[in-house]
Amino acid sequence: MKIGVLALQGDFAEHIRMLKQLDVETVEVRLPNQLTGLDGLILPGGESTTIGKLCVDYGLLQPLQQFGQGHAMWGTCAGAILLSRDASRSQPLLGLMDIRVARNAFGRQVDSFEADLDIEPLKQATNTRAPYHAFFIRAPIIEAVEGTAQVLATLPDGRIVAAGQGKLLATSFHPELTADTRFHEYFLSLIDS
Secondary structure, eight states, rough: OOOEESSSSSSHHHHHHHHHHHTTTEEEEGGGGGGGGOOOEOOOOOOOHHHHHHHHHHHHHHHHHHHTTTEEEETTHHHHHHHEOOOSSSSSSOEEEEEETTTTTTTTTGGOOOEOOOOOOOOHTTTOOOEEEEEEESSEEEEEEEEEEOOOOOOOOEEEEEEEEEEEEEEOOOOOSSSHHHHHHHHHHHTTO
């Protein structure tokens, strides 16, 4: 299995570290030809507007859209915004998932927080019942899940923080900043589904 991590800006190195812990071959993706031969792709956290503009500048927007139509793709934080159809503002988006996302929904950097989440699909995929400890840093919120997209996780107050749609996955939080590999394992399980 070979997984790419979009490496234009943001915390791509942390995702690569997690994948290597799982003995997965990884590729840093900066150009369209680097998508060839990949089984899946992670869009990391960072600054969604900057990542989107760099995708346009490097001719990656359309190749990423085409890749996501047939392959597993996971967006964390800024990457979740890029996957969405609507981010409530004008910026480059892949428009692959039937979700509407609000940027920085929890506030500024000082408003970052941690939360234990009960994520049933994650528990089933990794055969463990423990809650998932999630880090939210200037995180977006998934305001609406439509079409074939499904809610995977919410905060206790009901706000949506993870969604799936076929082989596509979006999380508001940063699994790459934990020592817990379960979310990366769950993403890898989507590739074979």
